[in-house]
Amino acid sequence: MAMAHAVASSMGGIKTAGDLVARMQLNKMRLTEAKEYVAGKLGVSVFDLSDSTTMRQVREELDIGVVTAVPGLAKGLEAKARIAELLDIRINSVERLKAKTGFGTAVV
């Protein structure tokens, strides 16, 4: 079931920019607005956001987490800290990291 939807309609998660657009939807943006916002922040076209060939390169250059296993690139919370800064949004786990470590400025 989940796979059929992923094949038919999904943006593609961290293989593309699906996770980033999802984060903007959590900020109550409709799909079109969310895509335009993310594309603007990444410096790519809206069409590129779902293109795994383009986004694989973009994600590595921005170091915001890639879908394949590549030593040296940002993982998990490290990648999310960079995404929060890139998209200028609050990510709860990143805020928790700041609170626990004292690193960075909290986003209210």
Add this chain to the structure above:
Amino acid sequence: MGTVVTRMGDGSTVRLTRDEIRRDIMEGSEAAAVKAKVPVLEENEVDYLVDMFCCPSRVWGVERGHEAVMTKDGGTNTLISSRLSSGIAAPIGRETAVRLFERAFAYDSMEVGHLDYSVKPSKFIVSVEQEHMELLQHTTVLPLFYGFMPNLGLYYRPDGQFENPSDLLPLGKIAEARRTQEEALEACHNDVVWQSKMFADTGCDGINYDTVASTGDAEFLATLRATETISSTTHMPVEVSMAAEMVLGFHGELEYEGTRLAGLWPHQQMKLVEKAGAAIFGPVVNNNSKKSCAWNVARAVTFVKACTADATIPIHPNVGNGVGGVPMFEVSPMDMVSRASAAMIEVGKADGL
């Protein structure tokens, strides 16, 4: 005239002519329009669905560039449960399952949830649930929800402490049936709020209230009030996903912000969910297993299109077994799931699924 191989709403294969498919699509759309008093599909939208159902291709999909965001209810139950969510009881833990959804299946977001998915059983093991969320937040990049069902039904006897309205209503005890629902909804609301707040400091990206209003208007009210509280007092966005297309009036007189809840259709439910402060709304449209998938998909996208036309928040319709045009069968046929999926986005204008 040649026929097309397609399916009925129970998943069985059927052969229909192109004209029969067009007729089913128009009748399905009309059925939704009459029920919810919303517009029928336009001619170009009917044409899209006819072409889609008449195409012999095994898999259908949205046009490149039209992809939408996937949220997932039921957590990882698809992989690790038995029976629930057509689970396969894979011998892996939840952390592994979530990582697979992120890395192998490239899902846009994912959810952590207890196998016994209702708030009432899961609240007793909340510390285990919090630990899973905290650990996963360290290792994943995609947004992670915590999800559960308010499931007011578990608060009634024999499972719960409140008298069961289903026992009282046949006896004509209307006032008693209403009173027990009002008392139970308070207990359910308190549990939903408590459980949600337990995740506020775990790094959780959002809360998903799933299968909402499964026991009617009292459960919907409990959820709307909880949504209002969590949306206004925490940094966790709330997704509200429904159980059925219409809110059953088990109580019949309950209101939220001056609107009676009984009998509300998806586009009307959406307005209240928005008002409560939710970030995402998941409407449901039921299937008729005796009608064709063409009829069911057309009916479902007509409801959803009315929802997306007026929404200010993202709309993620439910497209699981037996809802949203997907056949009512444990093993889902990809030919129909992919068509329901694409139709929801291309015609229903959904922001995600």
